[in-house]
Amino acid sequence: RSINKGPNTYSYHIDHINEHTQRQYDIEYELRHALEKSELSLVFQPKVDSTTHGFIGAEALIRWTNEKLGFVSPTEFIPIAEKSGLIIPIGSWIIDQGCKQARNLLDRGYDNFTVALNVSPRQVIQDIILEKLEAALHKYDLDGRYIEVEVTEGLFLEGSTTVDVQLEAIKIINASLALDDFGTGYSSISYLRDYPFDTLKIDQSFIRTLDIHDPDATGLVRAIVKMGHALNMKIVAEGVETKEHADFLKEEGCQILQGYYFAKPMAEPDLLNWLKAHD
């Protein structure tokens, strides 16, 4: 907006800022009661082996529907939960519910899977995660190997000096560790060397719009896969929406695929039905 648009420009901006602040305020206010009102739920998106397309695990993704605000995306409310500290109780609930789902799958005879939990920087840094994970593993009589913890590089930008200890602790309880959304933001390759990641998740922005005839785009994906393998990591591609992409990624040696081509995130009963149909 140019300056010569007159005196209304300024108030336009103020209104716009106020609206934004109001929305954030509303979200924080409503989020405060979301747990007790049972407005939160987890959905699960299958991950499959790129060669067999067999089920190898599911990522737990949070959903929130509020009576006033309607459906609110996690991309909108998770950052607010982080800032306000609400991520601590909500994160504990996610860990509990994710472990509960892992127990449920085991009880139904599935054994080769992980349930992946997204964990925010603050959860890791405040040392909450390990305590909560151990409690949930115990509660559901679960081995840590059924759980994968997904963190983003945002964790390293917080400047915490204990991140390495926290991440090692996750490994000590036998859970695995994934670096999510790799390739976006300020990703630095040194994180892959300095921290004990088992899995690298290539961000969906590299996959969804991938033109498999564009040598630059395919070269980039190929290089990420190679680098991950050189560092003994499994590679997950997220945002796989087409057969063409699934085939390409398999050819490139990417072992694990996740995306709408295989399945959308599903509530527990739908996941169980999908698994039955998929066997």
Ligand code: C2E
């Ligand atoms: P993420 O962890 O990278 O999750 C992947 C996102 O991609 C999910 O969006 C998923 O629904 C979406 N997705 C999966 N496959 C496809 C596809 O083929 N095409 C397209 N267009 N999208 C696909 P969602 O559920 O909206 O979550 C967004 C982000 O919010 C997550 O990104 C994660 O950063 C955060 N988030 C979600 N659940 C949680 C949670 O329980 N805890 C924390 N801390 N963050 C969460």
Ligand code: MG
């Ligand atoms: Mg994730």
Ligand code: MG
């Ligand atoms: Mg991701």
Ligand code: MG
């Ligand atoms: Mg993401």
